[in-house]
Amino acid sequence: MNRAAAVLAWALSAAPCAAWGAARESLGDASRLALATVVWLALVGLPAGRRERRAGTATARAWPRALGLALPPAACAAWLDLRAGHAPQDLWTTAVAGLLLFVVLGEARRMAARAGGDGLYALAWLAIVPGTLGLRAALDWAALGPGEPFAPVVWLAERGPLDWAFARLAPGPEPAPWISVAALAVGLWAAGAIDGRRARAGEELR
Numbered sequence: 001m002n003r004a005a006a007v008l009a010w011a012l013s014a015a016p017c018a019a020w021g022a023a024r025e026s027l028g029d030a031s032r033l034a035l036a037t038v039v040w041l042a043l044v045g046l047p048a049g050r051r052e053r054r055a056g057t058a059t060a061r062a063w064p065r066a067l068g069l070a071l072p073p074a075a076c077a078a079w080l081d082l083r084a085g086h087a088p089q090d091l092w093t094t095a096v097a098g099l100l101l102f103v104v105l106g107e108a109r110r111m112a113a114r115a116g117g118d119g120l121y122a123l124a125w126l127a128i129v130p131g132t133l134g135l136r137a138a139l140d141w142a143a144l145g146p147g148e149p150f151a152p153v154v155w156l157a158e159r160g161p162l163d164w165a166f167a168r169l170a171p172g173p174e175p176a177p178w179i180s181v182a183a184l185a186v187g188l189w190a191a192g193a194i195d196g197r198r199a200r201a202g203e204e205l206r
Contacts, residue, residue: 005043006069013039014073017080029084032077033091034168037098040070041161045105045129045188047122048113063106070102094168097178101161104185105129108192114199124191128184132156133163159184 013036019027027035044066078091112121158167159180 005046006066009039009043010069010073013070017073017076030169031086032080033074033094034165036074036077037094038162038165041101041105041165044102045109045125047109047125061110063103098165101185104189108189111196112192114196119195121191121195124188128160128188129162132160161185
């Protein structure tokens, strides 16, 4: 994660904690911690860009620094959620599972950066993280009549890291499909590992 993305993520994750007036009322009883988790999961795994590759920082392990930035707004959000009456066990679930997904995405992104950020991981990240969520939203908006359109897309979106975090917004959410969410996260990690191994093999042949 580059500096601009880190600053953006910090500002967006801290915004629910600082909301007041109409903005605060618009949040209702939504979990501030879940909102912060959505922001960091969306950006920590973002494939490396050209500027990072030119600067030679793409393969650095940046997620520990990002985690340090994420902790203060996340702690503030959790405190506000407790004051608002959210169950502590729900907050612990969001925090622990979000942390694990954060580490997996950050490490997958670092491994894939050896391949220049344009390999299998970039495609998998685009499809699993923002892709299925956006496609599901578009299908829900365009759907006519009852029922869920395109069940495979809905199934995949519900098990992506962002949709999992969005599902934690409401107090007492339904249990998430942990095995499926973990499987997709492991799939992203495997894609990053494959890209990294291919890149190392190519460097050895030169």
